[in-house]
Amino acid sequence: MNLKRKNPNPDPSSPDSDESTQLSSPFPDEVLERVLSLLNSRKDRNSVSLVCKDWYDAERWSRTHVFIGNCYSVSPEILTRRFPNIRSVTLKGKPRFSDFDLVPPKWGACVHSWLLVFATKYHFLEALRLKRMTVSDESLKFLALSFPNFKALSLLSCDGFSTDGLASITTHCKNLTELDIQENDIDDKSGKWLSCFPENFMSLEVLNFANLNSDVNFEALERLVSWCKSLKVLKVNENITLEQLQRLLVLAPHLREVGTGSLLQELTPRQHSELKSAFSNCKNLNILSGFTEVTSIFLPVLYPACTNLTFLNLSYAVLQSDELSNLLIHCPLLQRLWVLDSVEDEGLEAVGSNCPLLEELRVFPASDPHEDEIVHGVTEIGFLAVSYGCKKLHYVLYFCRRMTNAAVTTIVQNCPDFTHFRLCIMNPRQPDYQTGEPMDEAFGAVVKTCTKLRRLAVSGLLTDLTFEYIGKYAKNLETLSVAFAGSSDWGMECVLKGCPKLRKLEIRDCPFGNAALLSSFRKYESMRSLWMSGCKVTMNGCRLLAQEMPRLNVEVIKECGNDDCQADKLYVYRSVAGPRKDAPPFVLTL
Amino acid sequence: MGIKSEQHSSASSIDSSSDPSAAGASSSSTDLRLGLSISSSYYNDLFPTPTTTTRVQPLSWPPIRSILRSAHLDKALDHKQASLFIKIYMEGIPIGRKLNLFAQDGYDSLIATIAHMFPTTVLCPGADRVHSDKYHVLTYEDKEGDWMMVGDVPWEMFLNNVKRLKITRADSFDRAMAFLKLINGGPLPLGTNS
Numbered sequence: 001m002n003l004k005r006k007n008p009n010p011d012p013s014s015p016d017s018d019e020s021t022q023l024s025s026p027f028p029d030e031v032l033e034r035v036l037s038l039l040n041s042r043k044d045r046n047s048v049s050l051v052c053k054d055w056y057d058a059e060r061w062s063r064t065h066v067f068i069g070n071c072y073s074v075s076p077e078i079l080t081r082r083f084p085n086i087r088s089v090t091l092k093g094k095p096r097f098s099d100f101d102l103v104p105p106k107w108g109a110c111v112h113s114w115l116l117v118f119a120t121k122y123h124f125l126e127a128l129r130l131k132r133m134t135v136s137d138e139s140l141k142f143l144a145l146s147f148p149n150f151k152a153l154s155l156l157s158c159d160g161f162s163t164d165g166l167a168s169i170t171t172h173c174k175n176l177t178e179l180d181i182q183e184n185d186i187d188d189k190s191g192k193w194l195s196c197f198p199e200n201f202m203s204l205e206v207l208n209f210a211n212l213n214s215d216v217n218f219e220a221l222e223r224l225v226s227w228c229k230s231l232k233v234l235k236v237n238e239n240i241t242l243e244q245l246q247r248l249l250v251l252a253p254h255l256r257e258v259g260t261g262s263l264l265q266e267l268t269p270r271q272h273s274e275l276k277s278a279f280s281n282c283k284n285l286n287i288l289s290g291f292t293e294v295t296s297i298f299l300p301v302l303y304p305a306c307t308n309l310t311f312l313n314l315s316y317a318v319l320q321s322d323e324l325s326n327l328l329i330h331c332p333l334l335q336r337l338w339v340l341d342s343v344e345d346e347g348l349e350a351v352g353s354n355c356p357l358l359e360e361l362r363v364f365p366a367s368d369p370h371e372d373e374i375v376h377g378v379t380e381i382g383f384l385a386v387s388y389g390c391k392k393l394h395y396v397l398y399f400c401r402r403m404t405n406a407a408v409t410t411i412v413q414n415c416p417d418f419t420h421f422r423l424c425i426m427n428p429r430q431p432d433y434q435t436g437e438p439m440d441e442a443f444g445a446v447v448k449t450c451t452k453l454r455r456l457a458v459s460g461l462l463t464d465l466t467f468e469y470i471g472k473y474a475k476n477l478e479t480l481s482v483a484f485a486g487s488s489d490w491g492m493e494c495v496l497k498g499c500p501k502l503r504k505l506e507i508r509d510c511p512f513g514n515a516a517l518l519s520s521f522r523k524y525e526s527m528r529s530l531w532m533s534g535c536k537v538t539m540n541g542c543r544l545l546a547q548e549m550p551r552l553n554v555e556v557i558k559e560c561g562n563d564d565c566q567a568d569k570l571y572v573y574r575s576v577a578g579p580r581k582d583a584p585p586f587v588l589t590l
Numbered sequence: 591m592g593i594k595s596e597q598h599s600s601a602s603s604i605d606s607s608s609d610p611s612a613a614g615a616s617s618s619s620t621d622l623r624l625g626l627s628i629s630s631s632y633y634n635d636l637f638p639t640p641t642t643t644t645r646v647q648p649l650s651w652p653p654i655r656s657i658l659r660s661a662h663l664d665k666a667l668d669h670k671q672a673s674l675f676i677k678i679y680m681e682g683i684p685i686g687r688k689l690n691l692f693a694q695d696g697y698d699s700l701i702a703t704i705a706h707m708f709p710t711t712v713l714c715p716g717a718d719r720v721h722s723d724k725y726h727v728l729t730y731e732d733k734e735g736d737w738m739m740v741g742d743v744p745w746e747m748f749l750n751n752v753k754r755l756k757i758t759r760a761d762s763f764d765r766a767m768a769f770l771k772l773i774n775g776g777p778l779p780l781g782t783n784s
Contacts, residue, residue, distance in 0.1 A: 365654065424653065
């Protein structure tokens, strides 16, 4: 149901005053709209909308998906006024550091006010993807009842709801194709929500409940899987046993993405071979995850299924290096790998040897790094080994216990195409362990060599020199994360003045103060947001910023017991919606 | 709750827990307690710790989502019954090794394995120590943080309690034990007749 514009008149200010060429664009608006409707990239669409008024109008009528990176940057009223035909919305709420408990609870980012407006303006809404938003059971029920065509719900890192809310969705959304519940702070009361799917429900394509802990009714799950012939993604939770998983795989051999349950189970030889056979019959399997409580005995079951794997998520699997090595021999097409550092450098050497097509590597710490000495973790050796073997590597997230400037320099020479380089040396302010020097040259090498770099996270002992390098060379940088680094305001000033494409800057525990904050205050209008916590900015500095830039929202999170002059946590973002109307008492809008 | 940046001591010094706001961080595992009040610096001269000591970590660090963290993985680590890897150091050698205790059958097997890993002859307690500067003894830190002589308790109990191993020179060990006896007078937490 496409709502047409009411006035398709040509632009009267056309440069051709000749009456025979009254149309400002060479083809009718309907054609323009049709052409533009084929555009999917939001960056392209944003560019298109800036060409002229006709194109702006054509674009806004043809847009069906909208992405809002900061829910407070715009209001639902403004959104629905500009884009009348939206079917799919992605909304992100809290600042990213809320993942690490740096944002107090009840900060905001509630989805409900959005849903109220969408219920009237986007009656045919089909998809809602939320990240770091607060969602209540009431909101989920409202969602389930207000949108007859609703198909896809994805909740990532959200909070405020319980499994009762999920039950509303599964009960009422007759056309549901996707239910993706990931890493949320959810009140997991029971698995009954799964049993609320109606009889003969057939449309599900994506089901992810891996992070929910309550038991679901297995018969209900089995019935669901056997009826939903289009099911592509199934990620079960750890209460699903290996035997149950085998039964599900037999029912759905067409699955593309599988998340296993708990793998801690003694298998009889018959069960072992049945499971192996079930996995090898999944010819479309590209993505595997889960692997909680994996044992060595289980892994060979997977080998036949690994031939076409492109993404292997082992971030819950405590594997040793030989176990990983034996598994990777069977994964020649692997493009993305997430592992724990229990595999150590040797495990990463196996990655370098076996995965020539690897593009993305994430290595997470297996144990609390400041407690155990038992797990060695990974060092520069592992990272180097991967860089020698995986020339296509462009995305890395690496938690390690030590690093050297020389290693990083070699790594980026081997892999100059990095777009995302996130290095976390886990002891704050740790120098190059061989030379004792700061890690400035490492990140200097990264920004000089990797011209396509869009995202960077720095760590280790860093002086202002690192930030001079970033400002001078990182011309495509969009996101920068900094912690325990820098020597003075100059560092932050270099970044603000030097990185033209900077959109998100998040800083914690650095010696940057008011001078840095105020050095390029106009910059913040070209960015999505700035976060500074544990730095040296004061309330007065923040007030000055708010005064100079009235179109920015300058918010300080105030917590009790701290010096009134210090602005402990500062969050600055551009907005066309004005200051928040729903700010809790501890958020001061200046 | 303001997050205060931690001041970190240099690599080889001993950290005793400093900032009370680092409530989540464990106290330094280099703290050697015998249940007697002996200054840890004395003991650390005898038992040199590796260069990367545990440091008091700031809150909300490292930046990893709590859902990926310990709760899940501790359970997984517990279930890794195939191995019990512990660190073993030898006095005078800064880099330690890792040893899988589940792969050993008992104390004899343990001593033999260690003899392959380190350049020494490890003595069992009570043996003659004529040239005690050339010989070493094997001790372990138990769950309570006490250092005990290896071989005192049944093997299974040892496996349950051991946190890490240390090979120390017999004569420095003797000196340490003598000192403790002197200041304490009472029985040592070791079942030896040294």
